[in-house]
Amino acid sequence: MIELLKILSTLAVPLVxxxxxxxxxxxxxxxxxxxxxxxxxxxxxxxxxxxxxVAMLCAIGMFRASGAMDxxxxxxxxxxxxxxxxxxxxxxxxxxxxxGSGSLxxxxxxxxxxxxxSFIGRLSAIMMGSHETTFYVLxxxxxxxxVKKARHxxxxxxFADIISVxxxxxxxxxxxx
Amino acid sequence: xxNWIWLGLIIIAIAVATGRDISELSQDRFxxxxxxxxxxxxxxxxxxxxxxxxxxxxxxxxxxxxxxSDIRTLHSDTLHLTVEQTYAGVASFALPSDALKVWxxxxxxxxxxxxxxxxxxxxxxxxxxxxxxxxxKFRVLAKVxxxxxxxxxxxxxxxxxxxxxxxxxxxxxxxIAEAAGLITLLAKLAKPLMVRLFPEVPPEHPAxxxxxxxxxxxxxxxxxxxxPLGLKAMEELNKLNPNAGTAxxxxxxFLTINTSAITLIPATVIAIRLSLGSKNPSEIIIPTFIxxxxxxxxxxxxxKFIQRFFPIxxxxx
Numbered sequence: 001m002i003e004l005l006k007i008l009s010t011l012a013v014p015l016v017x018x019x020x021x022x023x024x025x026x027x028x029x030x031x032x033x034x035x036x037x038x039x040x041x042x043x044x045x046x047x048x049x050x051x052x053x054v055a056m057l058c059a060i061g062m063f064r065a066s067g068a069m070d071x072x073x074x075x076x077x078x079x080x081x082x083x084x085x086x087x088x089x090x091x092x093x094x095x096x097x098x099x100g101s102g103s104l105x106x107x108x109x110x111x112x113x114x115x116x117x118s119f120i121g122r123l124s125a126i127m128m129g130s131h132e133t134t135f136y137v138l139x140x141x142x143x144x145x146x147v148k149k150a151r152h153x154x155x156x157x158x159f160a161d162i163i164s165v166x167x168x169x170x171x172x173x174x175x176x177x
Numbered sequence: 178x179x180n181w182i183w184l185g186l187i188i189i190a191i192a193v194a195t196g197r198d199i200s201e202l203s204q205d206r207f208x209x210x211x212x213x214x215x216x217x218x219x220x221x222x223x224x225x226x227x228x229x230x231x232x233x234x235x236x237x238x239x240x241x242x243x244x245x246s247d248i249r250t251l252h253s254d255t256l257h258l259t260v261e262q263t264y265a266g267v268a269s270f271a272l273p274s275d276a277l278k279v280w281x282x283x284x285x286x287x288x289x290x291x292x293x294x295x296x297x298x299x300x301x302x303x304x305x306x307x308x309x310x311x312x313x314k315f316r317v318l319a320k321v322x323x324x325x326x327x328x329x330x331x332x333x334x335x336x337x338x339x340x341x342x343x344x345x346x347x348x349x350x351x352x353i354a355e356a357a358g359l360i361t362l363l364a365k366l367a368k369p370l371m372v373r374l375f376p377e378v379p380p381e382h383p384a385x386x387x388x389x390x391x392x393x394x395x396x397x398x399x400x401x402x403x404x405p406l407g408l409k410a411m412e413e414l415n416k417l418n419p420n421a422g423t424a425x426x427x428x429x430x431f432l433t434i435n436t437s438a439i440t441l442i443p444a445t446v447i448a449i450r451l452s453l454g455s456k457n458p459s460e461i462i463i464p465t466f467i468x469x470x471x472x473x474x475x476x477x478x479x480x481k482f483i484q485r486f487f488p489i490x491x492x493x494x
Contacts, residue, residue: 013399024357037352045344058330058333059183060329061324063189066317115453126465129446141407147422147428150424151487153429
């Protein structure tokens with residue numbers, strides 16, 4: 001199983017590129033010229049996102065450096081306890097929306113401290129596997145087209161995140177506890 | 178909405194940092210200006226201006242000196258330290274392995290995470306050394322400013338610089354796929370679903386194909402391809418946007434789908450579990466998949482439901 005998955009994830013990128021370029025060549029597309037034409041947009045798009053990403057990462061960075069996380073954890077502990085999230089895992093449920101590298105570090109740390117096959121280790125792995133750094137996506141995607149009024153997107157993104165945390169906990173308790 | 182989130186993060190950060198700093202100052206957690214008595218075992222002169230002393234510190238001295246909650250991490254009864262003294266009593270010691278939390282915080286605030294610096298002067302008792310650590314004040318606020326603000330601004334640009342090459346690569350590949358008709362094919366296959374999710378987008382519009390290729394990249398775990406393709410999709414969606422600067426319903430739906438993060442194989446997590454000695458690292462695939470599917474369905478329904486409460490004209494945050 002593991003071997004198969006490893007092979008699959010190693011081969012995904014080369015296969016996708018091979019199929020696309022292969023079909024392109026078969027259909028007599030000028031592959032090189034088309035590639036360069038598309039690639040030109042890479043730089044401008046990336047540079048256009050900088051201000052939005054700086055704004056978002058700075059706010060998140062300040063929040064994390066201040067240690068507000070500990071306060072949030074203890075303030076929300078009655079709620080998280082009620083839905084069965086161990087208090088050790090709760091910071092991960094919040095951080096995973098804010099910072100990809102931060103949550104990866106936290107998940108590794110939890111698995112190391114409590115054991116990869118402990119309940120906490122498994123739950124944090126499920127949470128990490130189903131995570132998306134919502135705020136990064138919001139800043140980058142909206143930033144690239146200059147959207148400043150995000151309307152209901154943050155709310156429904158956060159809603160989806162909360163649902164995924166709750167489902168992760170329910171499944172982990174059912175399967176591993 | 179983003180305004181409130183942004184403001185909220187910053188205000189909470191500053192409020193918490195100020196609160197912690199004031200509490201540390203009022204309790205004098207770092208015992209600013211007070212001297213720790215050290216017992217010198219041996220001193221050797223390294224250079225004319227540099228003395229290196231082996232000293233010991235008793236647990237009982239520390240418990241009377243610092244707050245009990247700061248001593249909790251200390252396991253041994255005596256601490257052996259090497260104090261390096263240079264000109265005019267400027268001294269420092271490297272943090273021992275089971276360092277006190279208060280020393281770790283002190284060292285980080287003083288600038289070198291592994292050393293505590295201060296002033297050493299000889300005591301009237303022979304063989305004793307008095308060590309006064311440099312005072313630490315408003316360390317949390319300073320950390321928020323340095324680690325939080327300045328480093329993050331730097332990180333943002335590093336991320337973007339790393340993104341440029343990958344962006345160019347995948348946008349180039351995407352262009353080939355477009356010219357080869359693969360994107361149109363994909364869009365045709367998924368049309369029944371896409372028309373329901375994005376009723377405002379014409380079924381044949383290039384935005385559909387771009388969004389689908391982003392979703393496919395996410396699903397296959399090609400995370401560095403997903404961002405460029407997603408941005409391409411946003412650009413196409415923005416062409417249909419009559420109010421520049423305000424998100425359309427389709428954009429919000431697209432982002433909701435993106436944040437629920439459906440992945441076939443969470444490769445990074447499995448790799449970490451494998452490296453930490455899990456007996457069955459891939460056992461989390463199925464629960465992860467179910468969690469993301471349910472999050473996706475709930476997110477999409479919630480999004481459809483609340484979009485009416487955020488009309489475009491009155492959207493002012």
